[in-house]
Amino acid sequence: MSDEHFGAAVLDWYDRHGRKDLPWQQRITPYRVWVSEIMLQQTQVSTVLGYFDRFMDALPTVQALASAAEDEVLHLWTGLGYYSRARNLHKTAKLIVAEHGSEFPKSVDQLAELPGIGRSTAGAIASLSMGLRAPILDGNVKRVLARYVAQDGYPGEPKVARKLWDVAERLTPHARVNHYTQAMMDLGATLCTRSKPSCLLCPLKPGCRAHLLGRETDFPVPKPRKALPQKRTLMPLLANHEGAILLYRRPSTGLWGGLWSLPELEDLAALGPLAERHALQLQQHQELPGLTHTFSHFQLAIEPWLIRVKPEANAVAEADWLWYNLATPPRLGLAAPVKTLLKRAAAELNAGEMS
Structure with a gap:
């Protein structure tokens, strides 16, 4: 499957099966996409749904978040875990208001410099809310691409991560990047799941090396396990x-x-x-x-x-x-x-x- 066919297959699948009714897909703004992306880090969509709506009701704009008390932000986050995400969210809102005139930077590099926003989250904000061509590599996309190219090695290792970023950059199309980005996340969440991927329904099946090898669940290579103290x-x-x-x-x-x-x-x-x-x-x-x-x-x-x-x-x-x-x-x-x-x-x- 050529790079062009890859993107076309993903977009065709999105048009027919992609998720289009999630709360952060309505009234799209950089602020709403950013909050949803931070909440979705290491957290399932089903869990985030209620939290996102409550958060937006209480703090509907970046200005409202910047001026909120830390206790209010943490109260709205209670139960989501990984609370440094909420503290960075609050810190970044203040920076955006104070240093960027309440407007989100319109480049991936500038977005990635803000607290709590790494390269993948910056790419998601840029592509989903601004229409900029920017690859992402969150957990779901990482799994799709690692299987597609049968990438050896644990993706948490820098050299493996660089290879997957190269793949993500190469395959990201120049048109409809917002739909492509959403589709890739949806593919990982709904079809290319961790333990029981639905390969028969996957639009990437013809070119997926892991599927052709019959080794779908061998990729991505898991993190070496250690007993928890x-x-x-x-x-x-x-x-x-x-x-x-x-x-x-x-x-x-x-x-x-x-x-x-x-x-x-x-x-x-x-x-x-x-x-x-x-x-x-x-x-x-x-x-x-x-x-x-x-x-x-x-x-x-x-x-x-x-x-x-x-x-x-x-x-x-x-x-x-x-x-x-x-x-x-x-x-x-x-x-x-x-x-x-x-x-x-x-x-x-x-x-x-x-x-």
Whole structure:
């Protein structure tokens, strides 16, 4: 299959089968495409749908995002994970407003210089919203091209990535680049899937080397697996007489950066210094079911304890600490497991009131 036939086959398939009703495909702007692309990094379309609509309702323009409080941005992101994406989104919005007159740069190189926007995301913004010829290489497209050329080696290795970028550049057509870009993402998401590709329905089947070799699932070569390290922590849910839980804001960098979280302790013996620090009188202790949360580089086993406390003062004296009202929760960014534990605590406290 020639390069021209490749592009024509992809576009013909798009006209007949491509997705055209996703929220970010309506009222297309660089802002809407950018937010959707960042949300879709390492996240499935089905998950992103609800988040995208809520985000756009709350922050419909790059100016609105730039002027929003970080807590509001992280609140809207809660549950999507990889929270550095949200912090970079916020940072980039401020840069676009302050340094680019609220207009997105109209070149891939300039877009790729902005925080959180790499070469592939820049290409998607440029092609989908500006009609510029710009190749992309997100996870779905990488899988399609790696199979099409039967590319050896793990695509995360620079030399393999360069080869796939060369293929992407060569095959990207000069016309209808917005439809081609969307079609390539759709092919990877709907037909050229990771474990059970639908090769019989694929428009690239005649020229796909992996299919011709009968080795579709051998490509792309997976990342070498390593056993995930195991870590544990004790998280106390310190509940006052109003049923509010003590939270603190984590540092802006690192794990769960900028999110509100529960204290983390080695064991129950460390409760004493924490209680003394916040002038709390410890009362009833109740162990809750444990929770395991998997990060990209380790697994965290969480041992949660619901602990009733009597504060000697109504307010927390320290900055970046607060009493989180479970009945009328404030709009804050919460890590997914913390949100789960707060729901469990609310159920236990409500059950206690009824008994």
